[in-house]
Amino acid sequence: MKRKAAFQLPHTPRRAPRQDPVSCDSCRLKKIKCDRQQPCSSCSARRLTCRYGKPEAAAGVERTSPPSNPTVPPRADNVPIEPTAAPLRACNRESLLTADWLENIHMADRVPTATPKWLRDGLDDPVRGRNLNLSLNDETGSARPLLSMPYMNRSAIDENPASINLITFVPAKSEALDLFRYYHRYVDYLYHIIVPKRVEGQINGIYRCIESNAPVDLNHLALLFGILASSLCLQRSVVASTDAEARSQEFAFLTGAALIQSHYSLSPTLVGLQATMVVMHNVSNWNIPPSVSGLFVHGAIVSQAKSLMLHCIDSPRFRNEREGSDYDAIDLEVKRRLWWDLTSFDW
Known part of the structure; x- marks a missing residue:
């Protein structure tokens, strides 16, 4: 029995032998793509010497074949081929810059404040700053005090807040x-x-009471102290004044002292809650004594806000109660703002 003849494929051209590698030595070693430039972009980005080694077959042929011109000395195989200088393309330049940034991270000086330059210029201007005592003294060249000298000679932090x-x-x-x-x-x-x-x-009511020797509302006084503390803290970041830093710490302490004397923890008020929240936004920058720092903790403020029922002001029951009675629309809006600020504080 004869074996069937093998299926005869049509005549196809013979597959060309595999080309010798044309990428550089570094790209072949790392098994990455080479753009075959001299030097290639990969070696330029990694700051390596780009070398193109000769194939083994070509090297063997060159060793066996005699030189055609006896006057020209044979080329040594162990001499490395120096890459020729070629202009870097745009992508190569970007890769080189990226490698430089990664290897040498340039750190700028610590930014003392996030206030933009146009705002700092406005604060330095006595007209736009509305007389905020930030201009320089023409005679001495030193910064004017942010508060009057009699007060600056006193300190309140070491005293009993109660x-x-x-x-x-x-x-x-x-x-x-x-x-x-x-x-x-x-x-x-x-x-x-x-x-x-x-x-x-x-604020005007506080000074009227002081002038007439009448008792001052301690919650209003706490809000005034909290506003002064926040303002001085931000002015400290702009003018880099150590006095403003000390004054802001003392006013934050006085805010807590006014709240303690008004028995705020037992009977919280809306104005007292405003005072604690004004200080809360800047309390992380100060070293407030522990005798009053507990008033400005976020959890304590949320607890006081719930005692004032701020989380229920828009519930159906409270809305129905407001329909048949007169209410202060400004107080209602302030309560909404305070509760929204508390709920969005951790976002």
Whole structure:
């Protein structure tokens, strides 16, 4: 029995032998793509010497074949081939810059404040800054004090917050209003937790009570101290004043002292809650004594807000109760803002 003849394939051209590698030695070793430039982009990015080795077969042929011209000396095989200089393409330059950035990370100086330059220039301008005492003294060249000298010679942090005389630490009315305007212009737009017109009226009421020797509302006084502390803290970051840092710490302490004397923990008020939240946004930058620092913890503030039922102001039951009675729309809006600020604080 004869075996069937094998199936005859049509005549096809013989497959060409495999080409010798044309990538550089480094790319072949790392098994990465080479663009076959001299030098290639990979070696340029990694700052390596780009070498193209000769194939073994070609090297053997060159060793066996005699030189065609006896006057030209044979080329040594052990001499490395120097890469020829070639202009870098745009992608090669970008790779080189990226490698330089990764190898040498350039760290700038610590930025003291996130306030943009146009805002700092506006604060340095006495007209735009609305007399915020940030201009330089023409005679001495030193920075003007942010508060009057009699107050700066005193310190309140070492005293007992439950028995300290708070009225003696109230600054002049013009200084307090300047710092309040600073807070309203550069800080309040971030949080919207106070009503400027109402707070300004409360500040004026404090000084009227002081002038007439009448008792001062301690919750209003706590809010004033909290606003002064925040304003001085931000001015410290702009003008780099050590005095402003010390004053901001003391006003934060006085805020807690006013709340303690008003028995805020037992009977919280809306104004007292505003004072704690004004300080809370900057409390991480200060070393407040532990006797008052517990008032500004986020958990304690949330607990006081729930005691004021801020989390229920828009519930159906509270809405029905407001329909048949007169209520203060401003207080209702302030409660919404305070609760929203608390709920969004951790976002």
